[in-house]
Amino acid sequence: MVLKENLTDNTESMAKDFYCHRCSRTVTEHAHTDGRAEELADVVLYLCDTCAKNQQKEADIDHIGEYMILHTMGKGGMSVVYKAWHEPTYRIVALKRILPEITVYEEAKRFFQREALIMQNLIHPNIVRLIDHKIGGEEFYFVLEYLPGGDLYTYVKRNSTSLTEVCRILCDILDGIDYVHGKGLVHGDIKPYNILMSHTGTGKLSDFNLARNFGELEISNPDRMSKTPVFMAPEEIVNIKNVGPAVDIYCMGISMYNIFTNRFPLTIPELNEMIKAFVKEKNPKDPITTILHHKKELVSQHSEAVKQVILKGDRVPVLDYKKDLPPELAQIIDKAVRKNKEDRFKSAREMKDALIAFLSTYEKNKSQKESP
Structure with a gap:
């Protein structure tokens, strides 16, 4: 959307202003760099260069393309998600990148690309917005709106x-x-x-x-x-x-x-007993941390018991x-x-x-x- 103001007999376009999410400093000039500021106005937050550098923490990589990595948000079996800052436009984003060791598997890359293509066609106020993606060559990543409220x-x-x-x-x-x-x-x-x-x-x-x-x-x-x-x-x-x-x-x-x-x-009473035994074997002094740390192993061992209860219970x-x-x-x-x-x-x-x-x-x- 372009805001307009009437000046005598002429109508001049006025670009919408944008500000740093942290310090309220204007970032309008940078926000309009790629011409997408108006399109993304409802889904994007901004950081000025000073606030972005102040938020940067140690991560396994400093930059990916035009994006400065601020910190790691989460890591799964196939990919890692970073909070990142787009240097040309000052946008804060979530950048999802396929793990380097996974790029050797063609099937994994195909499904990563598939997810990006699916999200590219989904534009709705209650669906996370895909902003950018690079699929191919040495880099496989896509860029999403950053949502600070968590799950x-x-x-x-x-x-x-x-x-x-x-x-x-x-x-x-x-x-x-x-x-x-x-x-x-x-x-x-x-x-x-x-x-x-x-x-x-x-x-x-x-x-x-x-x-x-x-x-x-x-x-x-x-x-x-x-x-x-x-x-x-x-x-x-x-x-x-x-x-x-x-x-x-x-x-x-x-x-x-x-x-x-x-x-x-x-x-699932029998599953509860299995979990107790699992925790006792790993680290009985801290059951919650043990379950979180070994979640995949726990799920792998007991998923069949859960599935049977879903089907019959x-x-x-x-x-x-x-x-x-x-x-x-x-x-x-x-x-x-x-x-x-x-x-x-x-x-x-x-x-x-x-x-x-x-x-x-x-x-x-x-x-x-x-x-x-």
Whole structure:
């Protein structure tokens, strides 16, 4: 968008001003360097050169192309994500780069490129925006908007977010999911940690490395085994070719269940004993750190036990764990995580509509109770 101001009989274009996110110093001239400042105005934050240098911490690399690396945000089996600063435009971004040792595998590079191409065609206020990418030669990376609010689970716990606000965020995410489904795609890995929060409190769906087209045959993504078993829908365990929109509905239901209860709707007593034995063997003095540090090994050892419970076990009603949750909201969550996909919501839009209807009634009743 170009802002305009009338000067006597003439109309002159005036570029929008941009400022450093930390010190409020103007960065307008740099922001407009590549002509994309207006296009990215709603998704980009800026740092002046002084603040950017002050934020730089030790990392395994200083620069990638035109991007100065500020620090490492996270690392997985195939890639690493950095907080970075685009030197020409002063944009703060998240830069996802395939690990150098992985570039020798053609299949891994193909799927990394696939994720970038999928995200390139997804422009929605509740989906993380792809800004730039370089795929080929010696570098494989793509650049995303930087979201300082962290993941949804951490955001909710850190800010003691109200039930109403959490539901509004979830409605927005369901809107993003509906948009993805409208493009003929399934996200395939929805969980609270793949919903990132902007500095304004907007939730955005991220991480499309397991995304696929409706009815697509198995794509053998080398990172597929990284999917957390408790977020797998029964039908995708039976046959990966069954992955469709209903899987995203199920994962969204599991995410809501986890956010409101800190638990999952599966009772796995034998798994609890396995985990206790695992921790005792590794480091019984610090069980939480042990579980986090050895998460992949733990998942690898016990994923089959979890899958069998998902397929055969009963779901624990969410009110069993969170008795003060409004019953209408509990019904929405329990419906989304039903074992048979035919019994779940038919679409993300239908689930969002149910959540909006609940919110309307909940807010009305709350207002009436607070009235003198």
